[in-house]
Every structure is written in C-alpha cells, then in structure tokens.
Amino acid sequence: MKLFFTWILLLSVAHLVAAQDGEIKGRILAQDNAPLDGVNVTLKNTKYGSLSTSEGKYALSAPAGNYTLIVSILGRNEKSQQVEIISGKVTNIDDIQLMESAISLGDAVITGQFEKQSLRNSVFQVRTIDSERIQQRGATSIQSVLNTELGIRFSNDPILGTTDIQLMGMSGQNVKILLDGVPMVDRGGTRESLGQIDINIIERIEIVEGPMSVIYGSDALAGVINVITKKGDGGDNLSINARIQEETINKEYNAFTKDGAHNASLGAAWQKSGFRVSGNISRNNSGGWQGELTGRAKTFLPKDQMLFTSVVGYTGKNWKAWYQFNGTDETIKLLGNVNAANSAGDKDYITKRWFHQAQGEYRLNEKLDFSGALSFTDYSRRTLSTNIDLNTGRRTLALDAAAQDKSIFTTTFFRGIAKYKVSPNVFLLPGIEINNNNSSGQRIKGSPTINEYAFFVSSELKITPAIKLSPGLRFLKNSVYDAPPVIPALNAKISLSKAFDLRMGYARGFRSPALRELYFDFHDASHSINGNVNLKAEYSDSFNSFLVWNSPEHSKTRFTSTLGAFYNIFHDRIDTALDPNDLTQTTYLNISLFKTTGFSLENKLHWKNLQATVGGNYVGTYNVILEDEEGLTDLPEFVWSPEVNTNLVYSFPKIGTSINFFYKFTGKKPAYLLTGTDPVSATLTQINSYHIADLTITKNFGKYLNIIAGSKNLFNTTSIRSTTVGEGHDATGPGFSGRSYFLGLNIHWSKN
Structure with a gap:
C-alpha cells in the first residue's frame, strides 16, 4: 500500500513538472522561401533541441522561460533570436530564413545538376567564377574574365571586330x-554573344567541361558556359549600384574623346x-587601337555598345516566376x-539583340519539382557601307555589290523539366525541348525555318555512399x-577516400549546322562561298x-588539386571545300575527322588572406593533313x-584592400602545312608563345564605395610572330593592344 501511494506521488509530481513546459513551433526557409530540411534548432546553453522536417517545420518543448533560439546548418549563416516559452501553451514563431554563407555560395553549382549542391558532390567537373572575383579583376567583358581560366583561349578577328572562344582545344562553335x-x-x-552580356549583372559563371548534349542539346561538345545573373537574396531590400571605369588602350586615351575605353x-x-524588380543599363565605348596601321585605319575597331537589363519576379511559398529582358545595341x-580624291569608305557593323525569357519553378512536394523556361530572341546584324567626302563632310551610301546587308535571326525556345526524387538514392530528370529558328536577309537563301524537338531523361543513382x-x-x-536520333551519356563520381574523388565520363555530343552553313551565300571580290542545305550534324565521342x-x-587551409585528362573524336566535321558539282565555287561539306586530347593539373589554395590558383595543361590537336595525304606517315x-x-589574390582586411595578380603563358601552337603533292611534302609552322599578366588593386572606403586601379597586359604584348604569315595579331588571344x-x-548602396 505504501508503494502504491509512492507511485501516485511520483506521477503527480511528474505531471506538475510537465505542466510547466511549453512549446514553440515554426518553419525554417531558404532565401527563396524553399523549406530547409535537417536544420538544427536549439535553445542556447540548454539540452533542448530539434531538427526541421522536409517541410522546414520544427517543434521544441522546454520549461517556461526566456531563451535564445539558435538556428544553424552547415553552409548557411547561423541565426539567433529571443523567444519566450509559456507554460502549457504553444507559441508560433515567425518563419526564419537562413542565407547561404559566402563559402557555400562559392562552392554551390546548378548547371547540369538535379538540385543546387556543392562542387564536391557534383558528378560533373565544374569551375565557378563569382562576382567578387570579376570585380577584383576590373573586368569590363566576360571574355577578359574567362581568358584568365586554364584551358580557355580566344581568337580575335580584327576585321569584323568579333572574338571567339576555345575550350579544351575546341572552337567556340562546340561551346x-x-x-x-x-x-x-x-x-x-x-x-559573339559572350561579348553582349552585361558583366555588371553577373552573380557567377559556371563552366562545365566535357559534352553536355543530353541536357543542353546542340553545340555542347566541348562543354557549357552558364552565365548566372543576380537574383537577390529573397529578403526585403532596396539597392543601387553604379560603376564608372576609364582605361587606356596602349598609349591612346582622352577622357573627352573616344580614344581609350x-x-x-x-x-x-x-x-x-x-x-523583385530590377534594372540595369551599361555603356561600353572603345576608340579602337591603330597599332602599326596609318591614316584612319585601326588594327582593333572602335565600338559603341549599350546593354539593357530588366527583371520582374515573384517568389511564393512553393513557387517562383520571373521575366527578364536583355538588350544589346552595338556598332x-x-x-x-x-x-x-580625299574621300574614304567606311563600314558600320550594327548588332541589335532583344532577348526575352520567362522562367518558373514549382515544388509540388518534397519529391517532385517542375521548372520551365520560354525565350524569344530577335537578333540582327547589319552592314552599313558609306563613303565620306572629307572635303565637305558629306556621307553617302556605297552602291557597290554587297555593300549593304542585313541578316535577321529569330529563335523561340522552350524547355520543361521535372525533377523527381524516387528515393534518397534515385533521382530522375525527364524533360522536353523545342527550338524554332528563322532567318532572312539579302545573303540568305529564302526565309528558312528549322524546327527541332527533343525529349531527354537524365538520372542520378547513388549505388553506394561512395559511388554515384x-x-x-x-x-x-x-x-x-x-541529326543523330539518340545521344547517350554516362558520368560517374567515385569517392575513393575522404580526400580523393574520381570523376569519369563518356558522352556523345553533336553540333547542328549553323544557319550560315546551311543557307548563307557570301560572294565578293575575294570570296565565293555557298551554303549547303544537305549538311548533316557533326557528332563526337568524348571521354574525360x-x-x-x-x-x-x-583544416584552416583549404587546398584542392585536380588532375584531368580528355580525348575527343569528331565525325562528319563541317568544313569548307570545293563544290564537287562546280569546282569554281566553295561550299560547306561533312568531310573532316578531327581529334583533341590533353592533360591538365590545377591547384587551388585558400590560406588565411591568400587565395591562389596555379595550373597548367598540355593540349594536342589532330594533324588534319593526315586525312588527305597518305604519303605523310x-x-x-x-x-x-x-x-x-x-x-x-591577397587581402588586407584591416585597411580594406586586396591585390590581384594574374599571369598566363601560352606556348607555341604548331601545325603542319602541305607544301607539295609530287612528292607529297609538308612543313612545320607555328604561332610563337607569349606571356600576359595583369595587376589590380582594390580599396574599400566605408560600406558603399571602392576604387579599383591597375594595369593589364604588363608584358606589353601587341603581336605574335608566326612562321607562316609573318608578324600579326595572334589568333589565340582576345585582342592584344599592348599595356593599358x-x-x-x-x-553599392543597400538599405539593409
């Protein structure tokens, strides 16, 4: 009986103690209002804590009193706030948003991924360039940023004022x-589109090496460069950004004329x-550079460019949608x-690009997401030829053949994707893609239309915790x-240990014939090239x-070392050749086999205030004359x-200053040139090696202002000697005009 009363007394005390407890409930969200799973929710200096669910919800019970609530998860900035727990009551806490930390943002990637994830978890080999690094470089174009990356080179056409990219030994038409x-x-x-994206709106650039044709379709044989624009952090805010930068072009500069940049x-x-509503307008004007030319001629052409951006969007509980406009007006x-006769003939190359896109994302539940993108591009390139009488200043239209020309290209694009989490170890990404391409112009045959329809499915399978x-x-x-009816790909990531990861991949890539290759006819005093509507798509087999x-x-020191290798074989490569039906004409034919291979080693170090990247590569390109000449074994x-x-990059936090130094050595670029047919003979030619280096210093003044100054092309490179064409501007540089x-x-002003 005594024991019975003892149990009654203990239960009563326990009930009284429990009655003093209270409960708090709430949700943890990301900056885009998506729920966060697995977030630690604790009461500071107590044993009480909980984890958020897949819906971001948490519930926590504790004795009545005032506490500090701590919310934290790896990769996001920790948050704390004061809460009161009331005995016997449930208190609902306002939603808490966790912003990604700087390190997390720098390491997170989305291109080709099933969901936003860290670089280390990605199956693909991805490199990123964030907005801070772009600013530290004093860059005014995407080309000048990408040129600092290992394995990326540029070719410059000073006659047309265009710049093209090379990646892993492959030209821009494969990127x-x-x-x-x-x-x-x-x-x-x-x-050319790379130079017509406003660098001031970029959040980061993601570079995926290797074919990505399964997800992104044509032209992704060498890889993908995804330029991701600023979208805000999701919180209420008002911000204003302004920038002005003046630069010499070699020794040419005048702040009140067009000399310089x-x-x-x-x-x-x-x-x-x-x-969210945002807008940006940028002006980029260059007076060109005369170089070794005389009179009015310029080695690098003057350019006037206006770039326009506007965005409007909304983020809801489980969805978001936005519209973005990007405009280019360039001459x-x-x-x-x-x-x-004291007159001269001039040409204006006028480009107008109006790019509209609408995108949306919807999360149905924790397993199924949908996303879609719809875009329309109106792109035109016009050649305006005029003659100017320098005696009177009168300018008239040139009347000779091909003096006036305008080509118009319009594209409507749609992509719809579903992301389905079958289980914690199986993800599926099915999607459809529709492209409608139209063109017209004086040199284009008719008004051709090309439609392409694609269905793709990619997946991610976690075979074991170490194999994906x-x-x-x-x-x-x-x-x-x-076009190839089926494009396959297989990529793998194997965690060999806590320190080592191995990524391997095979993919079939393809490149669609460009509208120019299909329908564009170009005839003048020195050219006679016709399009060929019977072209097939190029395709490649690629291994990396x-x-x-x-x-x-x-570790306080973060170090990453990446050893890479690749091998690519291109079939049905499109190239120019004599038309077999008319040997006086040149056309495009599927005639070439081409290969590239190479090795790379890149090392990245983060130690205290130092960030360093040092790397090198060795790229081999196929000796194409072996295809046609059997005697050159x-x-x-x-x-x-x-x-x-x-x-x-070295930072001095106490004085708000950073120093950025860039250096690149580009080795000799050899090639064999056929010199005789009877007997067959060839000679080795090459473009010589060269060095480029930049030095930039950035100084912050308070929260909102910084000044940047520096010098580009410290070695004053202007021309690269070639054993085949004498001295001229190198075809592997973005345009060298000497030291600047x-x-x-x-x-940058922000309300918050």
Missing part, C-alpha cells in the same frame, strides 16, 4: 553559351514580400583610309538536317576523367601546345 540556363543565339560558329553602368533593385566601325552514376539519353528530331584531392574539411598524329596559368592602365569607381 554552349547559356544565360540563366537558356541558350544564347549566334549567327554562326563565332560566339570608357565604361559606365547604373542599376537598381527592389525586393518586398516576395516581389563596330571599320574606317577606310583616304584615297586620292548519372546516365542519360536524348532523343531528337530535326526538320531540316540529319578528373582525379581530385581535397584537404580535410576542418612519318608525321605525328597530334601537335601539342602547353599553357601555364596563375591567379593570386585603368581606374574605376564602384558604388
């Missing part, structure tokens, strides 16, 4: 350019209760020399050319592997070119 995941439109193989930008963004001027596979297939149908070593996660299959690349100096002012 897919995306703006927020949506393809940019170019009129031919040259990736003059860049300015102004933008504003407003966010409130999930709504490149080719100035002719004065003739005996990503197989995929793309099925496509094109209305004009013979990357062995990555990462320093321990908790003693020649090597590949010709090789080395590259060394260094980026160093720049000074810039950046203002």
Whole structure:
C-alpha cells in the first residue's frame, strides 16, 4: 500500500513538472522561401533541441522561460533570436530564413545538376567564377574574365571586330553559351554573344567541361558556359549600384574623346514580400587601337555598345516566376583610309539583340519539382557601307555589290523539366525541348525555318555512399538536317577516400549546322562561298576523367588539386571545300575527322588572406593533313601546345584592400602545312608563345564605395610572330593592344 501511494506521488509530481513546459513551433526557409530540411534548432546553453522536417517545420518543448533560439546548418549563416516559452501553451514563431554563407555560395553549382549542391558532390567537373572575383579583376567583358581560366583561349578577328572562344582545344562553335540556363543565339560558329552580356549583372559563371548534349542539346561538345545573373537574396531590400571605369588602350586615351575605353553602368533593385524588380543599363565605348596601321585605319575597331537589363519576379511559398529582358545595341566601325580624291569608305557593323525569357519553378512536394523556361530572341546584324567626302563632310551610301546587308535571326525556345526524387538514392530528370529558328536577309537563301524537338531523361543513382552514376539519353528530331536520333551519356563520381574523388565520363555530343552553313551565300571580290542545305550534324565521342584531392574539411587551409585528362573524336566535321558539282565555287561539306586530347593539373589554395590558383595543361590537336595525304606517315598524329596559368589574390582586411595578380603563358601552337603533292611534302609552322599578366588593386572606403586601379597586359604584348604569315595579331588571344592602365569607381548602396 505504501508503494502504491509512492507511485501516485511520483506521477503527480511528474505531471506538475510537465505542466510547466511549453512549446514553440515554426518553419525554417531558404532565401527563396524553399523549406530547409535537417536544420538544427536549439535553445542556447540548454539540452533542448530539434531538427526541421522536409517541410522546414520544427517543434521544441522546454520549461517556461526566456531563451535564445539558435538556428544553424552547415553552409548557411547561423541565426539567433529571443523567444519566450509559456507554460502549457504553444507559441508560433515567425518563419526564419537562413542565407547561404559566402563559402557555400562559392562552392554551390546548378548547371547540369538535379538540385543546387556543392562542387564536391557534383558528378560533373565544374569551375565557378563569382562576382567578387570579376570585380577584383576590373573586368569590363566576360571574355577578359574567362581568358584568365586554364584551358580557355580566344581568337580575335580584327576585321569584323568579333572574338571567339576555345575550350579544351575546341572552337567556340562546340561551346554552349547559356544565360540563366537558356541558350544564347549566334549567327554562326563565332560566339559573339559572350561579348553582349552585361558583366555588371553577373552573380557567377559556371563552366562545365566535357559534352553536355543530353541536357543542353546542340553545340555542347566541348562543354557549357552558364552565365548566372543576380537574383537577390529573397529578403526585403532596396539597392543601387553604379560603376564608372576609364582605361587606356596602349598609349591612346582622352577622357573627352573616344580614344581609350570608357565604361559606365547604373542599376537598381527592389525586393518586398516576395516581389523583385530590377534594372540595369551599361555603356561600353572603345576608340579602337591603330597599332602599326596609318591614316584612319585601326588594327582593333572602335565600338559603341549599350546593354539593357530588366527583371520582374515573384517568389511564393512553393513557387517562383520571373521575366527578364536583355538588350544589346552595338556598332563596330571599320574606317577606310583616304584615297586620292580625299574621300574614304567606311563600314558600320550594327548588332541589335532583344532577348526575352520567362522562367518558373514549382515544388509540388518534397519529391517532385517542375521548372520551365520560354525565350524569344530577335537578333540582327547589319552592314552599313558609306563613303565620306572629307572635303565637305558629306556621307553617302556605297552602291557597290554587297555593300549593304542585313541578316535577321529569330529563335523561340522552350524547355520543361521535372525533377523527381524516387528515393534518397534515385533521382530522375525527364524533360522536353523545342527550338524554332528563322532567318532572312539579302545573303540568305529564302526565309528558312528549322524546327527541332527533343525529349531527354537524365538520372542520378547513388549505388553506394561512395559511388554515384548519372546516365542519360536524348532523343531528337530535326526538320531540316540529319541529326543523330539518340545521344547517350554516362558520368560517374567515385569517392575513393575522404580526400580523393574520381570523376569519369563518356558522352556523345553533336553540333547542328549553323544557319550560315546551311543557307548563307557570301560572294565578293575575294570570296565565293555557298551554303549547303544537305549538311548533316557533326557528332563526337568524348571521354574525360578528373582525379581530385581535397584537404580535410576542418583544416584552416583549404587546398584542392585536380588532375584531368580528355580525348575527343569528331565525325562528319563541317568544313569548307570545293563544290564537287562546280569546282569554281566553295561550299560547306561533312568531310573532316578531327581529334583533341590533353592533360591538365590545377591547384587551388585558400590560406588565411591568400587565395591562389596555379595550373597548367598540355593540349594536342589532330594533324588534319593526315586525312588527305597518305604519303605523310612519318608525321605525328597530334601537335601539342602547353599553357601555364596563375591567379593570386591577397587581402588586407584591416585597411580594406586586396591585390590581384594574374599571369598566363601560352606556348607555341604548331601545325603542319602541305607544301607539295609530287612528292607529297609538308612543313612545320607555328604561332610563337607569349606571356600576359595583369595587376589590380582594390580599396574599400566605408560600406558603399571602392576604387579599383591597375594595369593589364604588363608584358606589353601587341603581336605574335608566326612562321607562316609573318608578324600579326595572334589568333589565340582576345585582342592584344599592348599595356593599358585603368581606374574605376564602384558604388553599392543597400538599405539593409
């Protein structure tokens, strides 16, 4: 009986103690209002805690009293706030948003991924360039930023004022350019679109090496460059950004004329209760560079460029949608020399690009997400030829053949994707893609239309905690050319240990014939090239592997070393050749076999205030004359070119200053030239090696202002000697005009 009363007494006391407890409930969200799973929710200096669910919800019971609530998870900034727990009551806490930490943002990638994840967890080999690094470089164009990356080179056409990219030894027509995941439109193989994206709106650039044709379709044989624009952090805010930067072009500069480079930008963004509205306008003007030319002629052409951006969007509880407009109005001027009559012939290359895109995302539940993108591009390139009488200043239209020309390209694009989490170890990503391409112009045959329809499915399979596979297939149908019916890919990531990761991949890539190659006819005094509507798509078989070593996660020093190798074989390569039906004409034919291979080693170090990247590669390109001349069996299959690349950033936090140094060595670029047919003979030619280096200093003044100054092309490189064409501008540089100096002012004001 005594024992019975004792139990009654204990239960009563326990009930009284429990009655003093209270409960708090709430949700943990990301900056885009998506729920966060597995977040630690604790009461400071107590044993009480909980984890958020897949819906972001948490519930926590504790004795009545006032506490400090701590909310934390790896990769996001910790938050704390005061809470009161009331005895016997449930208190609902307002939603708590956790912003990604700076390290997390720098390491997170989305291109080709099933969900936003860290670089280390990605199956693909991805490199990122964030907005801070872009600013530290004093960059005014995307090309000048990408040129600092290992394995990326540029070719410059000073006559047309265009610049093209090379990646892993492959030209720009094999590199897919995306703006927020949506393809940019170019009129031919040259990736002019890279120079028509406003660098001031960029959040980061993601570079995926290797074929990505399953997810992104045509032209992604070498890889993908995805330019991701600023979207805000999701919180209520008002911000204004302004920038002005002046730069010499070699020794040419005048602040009140067009000599030198003059860049300015102004933008504003407003966010409130999930709504976001932003706009930006940039002006980039260059007076060109005369170089060794005389009179009015310029080695690098003057350019006037205006870039426009506007965004409006809304983020809800489980969905978000936005519309973005990007506009380009650009004029490149080719100035002719004065003739005996004191007149000259000039050409204006006028580009207008109006790019509209609407995107949306919807999370149905924790397992199923949908996303879609719809875009329309209206892109035109006009040649305006005029004659100017320098005696009177009167300018008239040139009347000779092909003097006036305008080509118009319009593209409507749609992509719809579902992301389905079958289980914690199986992800599926099915999608559809529709492309409608139209063109017209004086040199284009008729008004052709090309439609392409694709269905693709990619997946991610976690075979074991250490092995992750990503197989995929793309099925496509094109209305004009013979496209490969099925594009396969298989990528794998194997965690060999806590420090070592191995990535391997095989993919079939393809490149669609450009509208220029299909329909464009170009005839003048020195050219006679016709398009060929019977072209087939190029396709490639590509293999790559990357062995990555990462320093321990908790080490104060972060070090990553990546050893990579690749091998690509291209079939049905499109090239120019004599028309077999008319040997007086040149046309495009599927005639060439081409190969590239190479090795790379890149090391990244973060130690205290130092960030350093040092790497090198050795790239081999196929000796193409072996395809046509059987008598040249003693020649090597590949010709090789080395590259060394260094980026160093050192910060002085106490004085708000950072120093950025960049250096790149580009080795000799050899090639064999056929010199005789009876007997067959060839000679080795080469473009010589060269060095480039930049030095930039950034100084912060308070929260809102910084000044940047520096010098580019410290070695004063202007021309690269070639054993075949004498001295001229190198086809592997973004345009060398000698050493330049720049000074810039950046203002960033934010209400919060």
